[in-house]
Amino acid sequence: MEKIKIVIAGPRGRMGTEAVQLVESTEHFELVGVIDRIHDGELFAGKDNVKIFTDPEKCFIETNPDVLIDLTTPESGKIHTKLAIEHGVRPVVGTTGFSEEDLDELSQLAEEKGIGAIIAPNFALGAVLMMKFAKMAAKYFQDVEIIEMHHDQKLDAPSGTGVKTAEMISEIRKPKKQGHPNETETLSGARGADFQGIRIHSVRLPGLIAHQEVIFGGDGQTLKIRHDSYNRTSFMSGVKLSVETVMKLDILVYGLENIIE
Numbered sequence: 001m002e003k004i005k006i007v008i009a010g011p012r013g014r015m016g017t018e019a020v021q022l023v024e025s026t027e028h029f030e031l032v033g034v035i036d037r038i039h040d041g042e043l044f045a046g047k048d049n050v051k052i053f054t055d056p057e058k059c060f061i062e063t064n065p066d067v068l069i070d071l072t073t074p075e076s077g078k079i080h081t082k083l084a085i086e087h088g089v090r091p092v093v094g095t096t097g098f099s100e101e102d103l104d105e106l107s108q109l110a111e112e113k114g115i116g117a118i119i120a121p122n123f124a125l126g127a128v129l130m131m132k133f134a135k136m137a138a139k140y141f142q143d144v145e146i147i148e149m150h151h152d153q154k155l156d157a158p159s160g161t162g163v164k165t166a167e168m169i170s171e172i173r174k175p176k177k178q179g180h181p182n183e184t185e186t187l188s189g190a191r192g193a194d195f196q197g198i199r200i201h202s203v204r205l206p207g208l209i210a211h212q213e214v215i216f217g218g219d220g221q222t223l224k225i226r227h228d229s230y231n232r233t234s235f236m237s238g239v240k241l242s243v244e245t246v247m248k249l250d251i252l253v254y255g256l257e258n259i260i261e
């Protein structure tokens with residue numbers, strides 16, 4: 001089997017470090033370069049044949065990869081993804097914080113170029129199931145709030161998973177303003193972010209990794225659907241599946257729920 005040639009952007013980050021290990025331990029994956037903010041031109045972690053590039057375009061031209069795995073920041077992630085598609089490199093993007101407009105623009109670009117791309121706010125299989133189960137429950141419960149909890153180094157709020165969950169629920173749930181019609185916030189932000197009437201509450205604390213609870217309320221009952229990632233290895237089977245799947249795609253897919261059975 002021919003190896004899938006991979007470039008990783010953000011290889012020294014919390015997720016990037018895990019992704020480097022995944023690529024190196026997978027027989028049919030090959031790390032051909034990394035995109036970092038520093039150490040341009042040096043060898044990455046002393047590895048033969050794996051050069052560090054601070055310029056993503058130069059990296060794509062020199063290393064000719066099949067796939068880019070991006071695990072950086074919202075701002076850099078968007079630039080890298082766009083450049084990858086333009087250079088015929090299939091992006092697998094875990095970076096969160098993309099707006100609806102960003103996703104539309106990238107999706108259109110991928111379609112124009114006929115290039116596969118995957119943007120997944122959460123690579124953990126359990127989190128994908130949590131979102132799917134929440135969408136199922138939304139048929140029976142109209143009232144729902146999302147509490148997403150992450151480590152305190154996270155840049156974006158609400159989390160990509162929180163927003164994706166609200167989007168999936170909204171595909172089923174009829175629009176509704178929840179709570180008392182006359183409710184007011186005596187402290188701004190008390191009721192959380194509002195996604196089509198669904199409230200998303202963001203908790204940021206040291207000690208946490210990535211956790212989410214979706215709470216549905218009905219007559220005399222609540223239903224809680226919860227997922228916890230206790231380490232970042234939990235995301236790697238989803239990264240592996242995405243790299244394998246993106247090779248067979250010619251459009252952009254947003255969310256792992258669209259590629260698992």
Ligand SMILES: NC(=O)c1ccc[n+]([C@@H]2O[C@H](COP(=O)([O-])OP(=O)(O)OC[C@H]3O[C@@H](n4cnc5c(N)ncnc54)[C@H](O)[C@@H]3O)[C@@H](O)[C@H]2O)c1
Nearest residue numbers: 010012013014015035036037072076094095096121122123
């Ligand atoms: N989809 C998922 O399952 C999942 C899981 C965890 C984290 N994330 C997302 O992944 C992203 C990274 O998370 P993290 O915890 O690893 O963050 P991190 O801060 O530990 O790592 C980010 C890395 O990106 C590097 N970076 C920033 N700008 C860059 C640029 N222009 N070029 C090259 N490198 C650049 C930084 O130097 C850093 O090493 C975040 O957006 C986070 O929300 C997604």
Ligand SMILES: O=C(O)C1=N[C@H](C(=O)O)CCC1
Nearest residue numbers: 096121122154159160161210
């Ligand atoms: O650590 C993070 O940052 C994570 N972000 C994702 C999100 O925004 O949904 C989920 C996994 C961890």
